[in-house]
Amino acid sequence: MIQTGCVGFGTAPRALLAVPLSAIALGLGVVARAEAGAQTSAAVPVYRSILSEKADYHGPGRDQPDPEDIPDVRIGFFAPRDLQNSVGLSMWRGATLAIEEANAKGGYRGKPFELVSRWGDNPWSAGAREMSRLVYEDKVWAVIGSINGAATHVAEQVATKARVTLLSPLSGDSSLTHTAVPWMFRLPPDDTSVAEALARIAVEETGARRIVLLTSSDHDGRAGAAELLSVLWGLRTPPVLHLSFDPSQSDFSQQLDRVSSASADAVFLWGLPEPSVRLLTALRQRGIKLPVFGPPIFSLSSFIHRAGGASESLTTCRLAWKPDTASWEKFTEQFQESFGEKPTDDAALGYDAASIIIKAVREAGLNRARIRDAVAGISGFVGLAGKVVWDNGGGNIATPLPVRFRDGRLREIQN
Secondary structure, X not given: OOOOOOXXXXXXXHHHHOOOHHHHHHHHHHHHHHHHHXXXXXXXXXXXXXXXXXXXXXXXXXXXXXXXOOOOEEEEEEOOOOOOOHHHHHXXXXXXXXXXXXXXOOOEOOEOEEEEEEOOOOHHXXXXXXXXXXXXXXXXXXXXXXXXXXXXXXXXXXXXXXXXXXXXXXXXXXXXXXXXXXXXXXXXXXXXXXXXXXXXXXXXXXXXXXXXXXXXXXXXXXXXXXXXXXXXXXXXXXXXXXXXXXXXXXXXXXXXXXXXXXXXXXXXXEOOHHHHHXXXXXXXXXXXXXXXXXXXXXXXXXXXXXXXXXXXXXXXXEOOOOOOHHHHHHHHHHHHHHHOOOOOHHHHHHHHXXXXXXXXXXXXXXXXHHHHHHHHOOOOOEOOOOEOOEOOOOEEOOOOEEEEEEOOEEEEOOO
């Protein structure tokens, strides 16, 4: 007989107390068999992934004709392009070359393409306002942007409300395309695959067992930390220490003291470039020579140049995942002729992003909904950085290309 209570559910009703356990079990079995008989032969899943079906736009707008009273075809650029921000500037220059090439071939039905830029350093205030001006005042047909996860998320919110395509050339934030927003597309490999590639190198190839995480307290640092923790736990190598740092921080003595006493085998450093350079430099100045692993933005020459010798033994992944040698050589010649320096991956991704949008406009016409459809249908496009294949959320399923900084240059890590 059941005793006088049910643990965790309070006291059982008196009528239930007199029912034998065997009768309850028999009753539950009858219910289970009845429910099983009501189901089809296929098992009913208890949950479904948001990306189990392709993100699509089912709303109005596709039947609107091309406007006839416009002098040019505007493509938005939501990122900085000043000399103080080399990443945004390189991306702008790459996109500009794609625009120039398209206009040399007649633009869109004789109308020239124009790259229109807006930016605000604080993405949640000035950034949101400038992104809104791009889509509502400048009336762009699609937007390229931005340089990090936080700014791209802000742009994504505006793009979704305005129903305009947003193509991210740099941010690998997985959550950008894991929410099935049909207007959002991402070019580089996502942070999930990058974190897995780097963690496997650290654990399986270098034999690291005691790993320290140093992640910034901003959006990109928190997102990267979540990915790394998930992967490291999956590899049964949880970090022995996980420390956060503020992006404005300059004195890292507290973090460095704890890293020094952790008897670590490797460090994962994840955050925006500027504060990460400061922390990496501080690590090396303290005499901590551990292997350091970081996000793809660390592979750019702008980061390596600022880090100097502190970047030795740094392992990351390129923003480009499978560069085409012949196309890259041609692009390098054009870029050097125009800007007096060699292009980096961010420039190539700016070029690819603009090329995809130009191709979509030429196929779909001047209609935002149809341009979105055309970008979604471009899966299989081969750009400077590699082949683009969208998953159901609009993210590129490219495999990351790991690299390590050795003797003054980045070298690919052979599998």
